[in-house]
Amino acid sequence: MSTSIPVVLIHGLWIHSNSWQGWMDLYRQAGYDPIAPGWPGDSGSVDETRQNSEAVGDQGLDDITASYIDVIEGLDAKPIVIGHSFGGVVAQKLLADGYAAACIVIDPAQIKGVKAVPLSQIRSGFPVLSKPSNKHKAVVLSQHQFRYAFGNAIPESESDELFNRWAIPGPGKPLFEASTANFKKTSPAAVDTKTDSRGPLLIIGGGSDHTAPESIAKATRKLYGDSNATTDFQSFPDRGHSLVFDHGWREIADYTLAWLKRQGL
Template identity: 55%
Template sequence: MTTSPVVFIHGLWLHASSWEPWLSLFRERGYEALAPGWPGDPGTVKESREHPESIADRGIDDVVEHYAAIIAELPGRPILIGHSFGGMIAQKLLGMDLAVAAVAIDAAQIKGVLPVPLSALRAALPVFKNPANAHRAVSLTPEQFRYAFGNAISEEESNALHERWSIPAPGKPLFEAASANFNPHSPAKVNTSNQGRGPLLLMTGGQDHTVPESVTRATLKQYRHSTAVTDIMEFPDRAHSLTIDSGWQEIAEAALAWLKNQSL
């Protein structure tokens, strides 16, 4: 087994501490695991809610540079596991040869992916309804969180997850991703043609409103010009909360099994 550390990268609206169950499981299985927050993220959910200005106006490039600096301090190139926008960041870093492998779970849309399903637009509406939100941090109400994350679980569980893990999120990455196909220098561009990169697993929840399965399958097609390993795994009954809800361990075990198959 490799001794590559595992770096977990959260997405919008979730605090880095939402990876705690994953960290425990991966450490039990012999991995060194860490889950650093995005640049500006306070240390706790409470502080994040009290100081949204510290999170605001952080774009994709800011986040990539932040994690690249963290990786540079590690003893070796890590395995990256990212959810939502964290999945996009993981793909960018893998394409830059800064990781040995990546698992991108319900990863945000990269440049070149064309389908924008109505459910994805509705999930992002709390941000898109005001252009000024590009420079702000925006919170989700419990109802908005249920539509974007918790639509495949009970309302009670969704509300509990919102209370436990949800934090304000910078609007900037969403605006950058939305305009990616009109910007030749978009920060949402990933080096999908890198032949020498490590293996990539794309995971998708079949009930996901925020990153529907069609987006993940379109992402897979973006890698068609690379001979590097690119796999996809679908969980038909799961939605965007799949990394944090009561079924999280099924997703984590699937990631662990895939890593083992890659001799990682």
């Protein structure tokens, strides 16, 4: 049985879980026990996932969350969960429902209650939301679309390299669920933000993010205002949506490690 605190890293839409490898190595060196499971339907590699795109179609937030609950229930201890983009929504759900000891969300997609819909977010989601039939399909970003949605704050050559290395097909369903969350009484994008019994939460926003603009991260932080549990916010003003796997990932990862240390974890 491991005595290290487990860490579950949850990737976002259109990015393979292997993109967390740098974080895995760093967290292991810091004494944690990290894992980075993929979403339901993801294959073990980028190429395999691209070749089997239909396997990821029609996977919604509840399906993705349930798959991580299954993983967590097999661990020796309650983990720290770290989520990027829609992985940040899943991570918040896990924290609120008592499956995580602490939670870090980085450029999170919107949860129910967040009303900010910046123009750049609409443009980033347009390849999916423009076609209602995409709700039940896997959607692939083009290199140009990836550049706008993920790589706008880094050199174009690096954006293209990251696209070739990590981009995979993603289910359209989470985008539809998030975009309609505020119009439904119940939604898979709903999170209990008022509970006092959860562990500490850190929300990180990238000031140059097109896909999940910092205004979403700030609005998310505001929703937690009625909770007495620890909720911290940190901005990285010059960072875009690729911040967890581009050349500057280490700055973000080091900050999260320092924050966890302050929480006694």
